[in-house]
Amino acid sequence: MKIGIVGLGYVGLPLAVAFAEAGHEVVGLDADSRKIESLGRGQSYIEDIPDSALAPLGERLRPTLRHADLASCEAMIVCVPTPLTGSREPDLTYLIDAANELARVLQSGQLVVLESTTYPGTTRERLAPILEESGLSTGADFNLAFSPERIDPGRTDYTVRTTPKLVGGLTEACSQRARELYELICDEVVVLSSPETAELAKLLENIFRSVNIAFVNELAQLCDRLGIDVWEVIDAASTKPFGFMRFDPGPGMGGHCLPIDPFYLAFKAREHDFYPEFIELAGKMNQAQPVFCVERIERALNDAGKPVKGSRILILGMSYKAGVGDIRESPALKIAALLRDLGGDVIYHDPHVPELPDMELASVELDEALAECDAAAIVTAHPSVDYEEVAARAPLVVDFRGVTRGIAAENLIRL
Numbered sequence: 053m054k055i056g057i058v059g060l061g062y063v064g065l066p067l068a069v070a071f072a073e074a075g076h077e078v079v080g081l082d083a084d085s086r087k088i089e090s091l092g093r094g095q096s097y098i099e100d101i102p103d104s105a106l107a108p109l110g111e112r113l114r115p116t117l118r119h120a121d122l123a124s125c126e127a128m129i130v131c132v133p134t135p136l137t138g139s140r141e142p143d144l145t146y147l148i149d150a151a152n153e154l155a156r157v158l159q160s161g162q163l164v165v166l167e168s169t170t171y172p173g174t175t176r177e178r179l180a181p182i183l184e185e186s187g188l189s190t191g192a193d194f195n196l197a198f199s200p201e202r203i204d205p206g207r208t209d210y211t212v213r214t215t216p217k218l219v220g221g222l223t224e225a226c227s228q229r230a231r232e233l234y235e236l237i238c239d240e241v242v243v244l245s246s247p248e249t250a251e252l253a254k255l256l257e258n259i260f261r262s263v264n265i266a267f268v269n270e271l272a273q274l275c276d277r278l279g280i281d282v283w284e285v286i287d288a289a290s291t292k293p294f295g296f297m298r299f300d301p302g303p304g305m306g307g308h309c310l311p312i313d314p315f316y317l318a319f320k321a322r323e324h325d326f327y328p329e330f331i332e333l334a335g336k337m338n339q340a341q342p343v344f345c346v347e348r349i350e351r352a353l354n355d356a357g358k359p360v361k362g363s364r365i366l367i368l369g370m371s372y373k374a375g376v377g378d379i380r381e382s383p384a385l386k387i388a389a390l391l392r393d394l395g396g397d398v399i400y401h402d403p404h405v406p407e408l409p410d411m412e413l414a415s416v417e418l419d420e421a422l423a424e425c426d427a428a429a430i431v432t433a434h435p436s437v438d439y440e441e442v443a444a445r446a447p448l449v450v451d452f453r454g455v456t457r458g459i460a461a462e463n464l465i466r467l
């Protein structure tokens with residue numbers, strides 16, 4: 053098949069590679085010329101896709117900036133960003149721009165699938181009318197479906213092939229074509245009755261995580277008051293083989309999904325005079341967690357007879373999750389900014405984030421930083437860092453990830 057992928061980011065590029073690896077011809081379109089040039093040189097900009105995965109694809113993955121190149125594709129998959137506006141409402145501008153561009157090249161017989169996470173109704177109410185400006189009609193002339201992306205950057209135990217794929221088409225024929233498309237690269241495709249079901253299933257998955265993370269973060273704050281080790285409590289509860297699912301507390305939520313997607317549903321709910329309290333409460337709790345972390349660092353320094361002002365605080369891990377360099381919505385950024393506001397001399401070490409131009413910071417060498425800092429805060433625990441070494445060398449360590457469990461040291465404080 054010849055497949056077009058619109059938006060070659062964390063979602064689109066792995067998908068493009070999966071289709072090309074399965075022997076299909078892929079036209080990869082992105083609005084960012086730097087990404088297209090990079091792919092043209094055979095260089096990946098996504099950590100999960102090494103350059104060595106691009107080389108054997110040759111002409112099967114054709115990066116382009118030209119929408120006209122999509123006209124000859126049988127199917128086109130849209131993977132553009134769906135962020136929030138400044139006032140935390142869905143920002144569909146990338147999707148609407150992409151849809152307008154697609155409408156200009158849409159051909160009879162093509163299948164369009166939206167993968168970007170969004171509120172129920174987007175595919176039918178927002179995407180379909182724009183595509184129909186082409187003069188073609190949904191279901192009759194072209195097929196349209198929603199299929200949520202479930203990628204978890206950095207994860208290796210589940211791949212595009214082994215993660216079941218949900219699809220929901222506007223008509224039965226739309227669903228059937230989407231099923232056939234994804235069966236080329238996925239072992240299991242689950243067909244749902246509508247795009248709305250697929251859109252909401254994706255939001256349920258993310259909100260489930262957001263609510264549970266908020267709950268354990270709250271528990272961690274309570275354990276701090278009670279003087280109980282939250283990690284031991286969670287380890288203990290996790291021994292129950294049924295009826296309990298483990299979630300770990302941390303410095304707050306980051307990434308492009310969990311801090312954002314739930315508010316897509318909250319927005320849609322409000323349109324129906326419904327106010328989903330779990331979503332708002334979880335969002336509030338998770339957004340406040342970095343503030344709690346700063347207060348915990350402040351207390352730890354205070355116990356050592358030091359104020360935040362003038363203290364050198366080393367943040368370990370700036371990205372939002374271990375093993376990746378994605379800093380979008382990372383709680384570490386918020387912690388760093390709050391510590392700076394208090395007069396702290398913030399430095400950071402992150403092998404995946406060489407520099408932070410907005411904060412005028414660059415990752416420092418770990419050895420030297422451990423010797424020079426007043427406190428080290430483990431915010432994102434990249435596996436390449438030796439935390440025994442951190443505990444042994446830094447004068448004070450505050451661990452928000454529980455990776456120092458099992459290390460006994462006077463200078464060690466855990467969430």
Ligand SMILES: NC(=O)c1ccc[n+]([C@@H]2O[C@H](COP(=O)([O-])OP(=O)(O)OC[C@H]3O[C@@H](n4cnc5c(N)ncnc54)[C@H](O)[C@@H]3O)[C@@H](O)[C@H]2O)c1
Nearest residue numbers: 059060061062063082083084131132133134150168169201
């Ligand atoms: N990153 C994840 O882990 C993840 C997981 C599941 C779902 N999602 C969802 O997938 C969607 C994409 O997320 P992402 O992380 O890949 O974003 P991203 O920012 O990494 O990639 C999106 C790409 O789309 C391009 N783009 C923007 N407008 C365009 C246009 N009009 N035409 C062509 N290209 C355009 C951007 O230049 C960018 O390269 C979002 O809706 C997100 O919520 C992301």
